[in-house]
Amino acid sequence: MKNIVVLVSGGGTNLQALIDAEKSGIIKNGKITCVISSNPNAYALQRASDNNIDTQVIRRKDYDEFVAYDKALTELLKSKKADLVVLAGFMTILGHEVISAFENKIINIHPALIPSFCGEGFYGLHVHEAALKKGVKLSGATAHFVNEVCDGGPIIIQKAVEVKTDDTPETLQKRIMEQAEWKILPEAVSLFCQDKINVINNIAVISD
Ligand code: GAR
Numbered sequence: 001m002k003n004i005v006v007l008v009s010g011g012g013t014n015l016q017a018l019i020d021a022e023k024s025g026i027i028k029n030g031k032i033t034c035v036i037s038s039n040p041n042a043y044a045l046q047r048a049s050d051n052n053i054d055t056q057v058i059r060r061k062d063y064d065e066f067v068a069y070d071k072a073l074t075e076l077l078k079s080k081k082a083d084l085v086v087l088a089g090f091m092t093i094l095g096h097e098v099i100s101a102f103e104n105k106i107i108n109i110h111p112a113l114i115p116s117f118c119g120e121g122f123y124g125l126h127v128h129e130a131a132l133k134k135g136v137k138l139s140g141a142t143a144h145f146v147n148e149v150c151d152g153g154p155i156i157i158q159k160a161v162e163v164k165t166d167d168t169p170e171t172l173q174k175r176i177m178e179q180a181e182w183k184i185l186p187e188a189v190s191l192f193c194q195d196k197i198n199v200i201n202n203i204a205v206i207s208d
Pocket residue numbers: 009010011012013014015044088089090109110111122123124127177181
């Protein structure tokens with residue numbers, strides 16, 4: 001059984017999807033053992049405690065230097081014996097130390113079809129504002145491994161979602177969460193926990 005540590009910053013609907021997927025058996029061979037928040041007021045922490053999951057808070061602003069924060073987060077994840085780290089709406093950039101300590105062991109959910117609307121500055125509602133501004137007819141979500149290129153790691157699963165003419169960033173965000181994020185993130189986590197993802201030349205290859 002793999003230990004899954006989930007990093008959050010906000011409402012935690014993706015965390016909830018993971019908790020529900022673990023309970024219903026969609027996530028095989030994995031257990032959420034800890035939730036770490038960058039924000040002490042994140043509602044995601046309540047979701048974790050409601051489900052008797054250990055919670056921790058680590059704030060970037062409590063460290064003068066980014067390298068000290070990076071080291072502290074790496075040590076916290078190691079102390080929790082994380083086999084898999086999931087970024088579920090985690091809004092703080094990860095550093096070199098944590099990314100290299102957990103190479104191809106960190107999965108992020110991004111609310112667009114990478115390589116569209118991704119990279120620095122593309123997070124949360126900003127992603128959907130950019131998609132509507134461009135007038136794309138399809139958007140969606142991507143579950144991918146994290147490497148040192150922002151939103152540039154190997155893609156595990158993507159799912160497309162229709163954009164409607166009267167969408168606002170909020171309505172598009174909600175549809176993408178419901179139809180894509182809350183499904184593909186637990187699926188990607190389950191594949192990882194069953195050792196069904198191999199990364200070859202920066203491409204994630206899924207086996208049956
Ligand atoms: C989600 O839409 C997630 O894809 C996005 O933030 C939201 C968090 O919601 N993440 C990013 O934009 C990361 N670049 P949640 O806290 O309810 O899961």
